[in-house]
Amino acid sequence: MTVTLRGVTKKYFLKGQEIVAARNINLEVKDGELFVLLGPSGCGKTTLLRIIAGLVEPDEGEVLIDGKVMNGVYPSDRNVAMVFQNYALYPHMSVYDNIALNMKVRRIPREEVDRRVREVADTLRITELLNHRPKELSGGQAQRVALARAMVRNPRVYLMDEPLSNLDAKLRVEMRAELKRLHRMVDAPIIYVTHDQVEAMTLGDRIAVMDKGVIQQIGSPIELYENPKNTFVASFLGTPPMNIVSAEELVGVDGLKGLSPSGSLSGLSVGFRPGDVAIGDGPLSFDVEVEYAELLGDEVLIHAKRGSTRLVIRAASHTYTGQTSLRVRLDPAKLYWFNTEGEAIRQG
Structure with missing residues (x-):
């Protein structure tokens, strides 16, 4: 049927x-x-x-x-x-x-x-x-x-x-x-x-x-x-939802431009899931200011911002000790790219 x-x-x-x-x-x-x-x-x-x-x-x-x-x-x-x-x-x-x-x-x-x-x-x-x-x-x-x-x-x-x-x-x-x-x-x-x-x-x-x-x-x-x-x-899918930010807001993040499908950050948005953001220094890292955190047992949702851009980070509770600022890094294999119309740009 x-x-x-x-x-x-x-x-x-x-x-x-x-x-x-x-x-x-x-x-x-x-x-x-x-x-x-x-x-x-x-x-x-x-x-x-x-x-x-x-x-x-x-x-x-x-x-x-x-x-x-x-x-x-x-x-x-x-x-x-x-x-x-x-x-x-x-x-x-x-x-x-x-x-x-x-x-x-x-x-x-x-x-x-x-x-x-x-x-x-x-x-x-x-x-x-x-x-x-x-x-x-x-x-x-x-x-x-x-x-x-x-x-x-x-x-x-x-x-x-x-x-x-x-x-x-x-x-x-x-x-x-x-x-x-x-x-x-x-x-x-x-x-x-x-x-x-x-x-x-x-x-x-x-x-x-x-x-x-x-x-x-x-x-x-x-x-x-x-x-x-x-x-x-x-x-719409994912809890919390994917972070989607203007790629130009992340200008200065070492290595990000080289991952762009166009070789430029202009006119693009980059997406990453809250669980794909790690606390710590390294490639694709940048500083954020913590606004507040939600403790959910063995994990914590950290609500942060970089300039005017707000994002959510999901981390193990033991990795966050109440800091008001953090260094976080992105996973290069877990980035999503979107054009000015919001359509996904497929790579590879």
Whole structure:
């Protein structure tokens, strides 16, 4: 089962102004793949999910599921299941009835409904909750019920819109593990929308990074992390994000100019991950002024500046003893170069 978007464009008009939520989107989600749409709020990722579900029709382009064009096909006839961030459980119904509702509407025999509800409840470890009402559930339990309601339909495609955003940090970690387990159990593709790059990196087989209605790059988590196409992707993936500074701000750093892809620092930006900056002297070293530090157990995040340029350094806690100024050095093998348009410059 594959999901394909061909030249999909969607525009809205707000107070007479045209807003392009999705512009000429082309992608294919493979059978059994967990595909993540990642980007900031308002970038168009939820619009794409709603277009696939049939809740919104594209202005241009085609949506195909298993090779069949879905444009104009009602959502109920697409056999896709959508999981929302607010769970969308009916408060007056038991967990059992919330899970069974869609099958009852379709007049599936009672014995079959009961078998499938109990089977999926056992899979998601919520059997003991079947007689509870939604108000009696924790956030994690409610999310499992929402997943069960999707699974029980045996859909062709799962669509998940920020399903973990209402959970606290501990529950998000637990539910990420639950989603990975679910992914291994279902054959259908899962298309997962999030603004959280940690979720994207830990869950996704592949990720499409979006900004302003445009897909910036598609690839595996490691591909996007190690080979970002532009400064947006480079700065959106990674915690803390990549340091991206004007190369001219680092004029005087011994050896940097010789590494430049153009032989000059003019008009270029250089990027480096916080963990690729070491404390100490040596080639590609320079002085920074420490603004503050965040102690995170065995590591520390040092927020520093060089002139008007701010950067973050990740280091082992024992290497930083509260200094207000530091000598730091860059790893020549871990530098990224970008042109004036923010596009990555490939070397070698």
